[in-house]
Amino acid sequence: MQVLRSIEQLYIAPVGLNIRVMMVSADQAGCGLYNRLAQLGGLIDANLDLFTGLEAVIDDPSGYGLLVVDCDHIGGLEAGRRAHMLLGEAVTRVPVILISSECKTQEFPEQRGKPVVLRGPATSLSMRMGFEHALRDRYPLRFS
Numbered sequence: 001m002q003v004l005r006s007i008e009q010l011y012i013a014p015v016g017l018n019i020r021v022m023m024v025s026a027d028q029a030g031c032g033l034y035n036r037l038a039q040l041g042g043l044i045d046a047n048l049d050l051f052t053g054l055e056a057v058i059d060d061p062s063g064y065g066l067l068v069v070d071c072d073h074i075g076g077l078e079a080g081r082r083a084h085m086l087l088g089e090a091v092t093r094v095p096v097i098l099i100s101s102e103c104k105t106q107e108f109p110e111q112r113g114k115p116v117v118l119r120g121p122a123t124s125l126s127m128r129m130g131f132e133h134a135l136r137d138r139y140p141l142r143f144s
Contacts, residue, residue, distance in 0.1 A: 017041040019135065020063060024053040024083075026071035033070060036127045042066065050074045050083055061090040068143070071100035072120055084115045095134035102144055108133045 017032040021042035027033040036045050042065075047053035052067070057064050063124040067087070071080035077100040084096050099122050106126065116130045 008111050020066035021022065021066045021068060022047065022057050023068045023070075024048075024050050024051050024074065025068070026073045027070060031125075032121060033068070036124050037123065037131075039124070040128060040131050042131075048073075050079075054083060054086055057094055058082060058087060058090045061093040062102050063141060066097065066131070068097045068099065069108050070120070071098050071102070076100065077102040077117070081115070095137075097130045097134050106130075112137065 002062060008104050019042050021037055021044050023044050023046045025033055034044060034046060069080050069083060071077045080098040091113050098115045099118045099120045101120040103117050103119040106119055116128045118126050118133045
């Protein structure tokens with residue numbers, strides 16, 4: 001018997017179970033980015049307005065585990081980087097993923113407090129890699 005699976009099915013196992021995610025995007029429930037985050041196990045609070053989303057994260061940094069910003073929705077990658085800087089001290093507690101079609105090279109920084117930058121539109125695989133990298137400090141290493 002042969003079992004066939006699409007590449008999408010291989011990479012959608014939940015890695016962020018019950019992590020509350022603030023998503024700033026025009027993408028709403030039932031669409032691509034929202035679905036990709038939900039498949040990874042995130043509890044998504046979707047927001048159309050950047051400043052309302054940032055305010056929610058700044059007011060409750062311990063309540064959110066991740067901020068995902070669709071930079072194409074807010075004016076480009078540079079606007080996303082400015083939004084990241086507006087987080088102030090909350091950026092040390094809440095990892096950030098910026099997604100932009102302007103991105104030439106994806107960024108997975110080692111420094112805590114720097115945003116993960118993904119090429120848009122994000123695929124399930126790149127979203128999973130960005131999600132895992134952004135939340136790498138939350139998961140302890142286990143050696144068998």
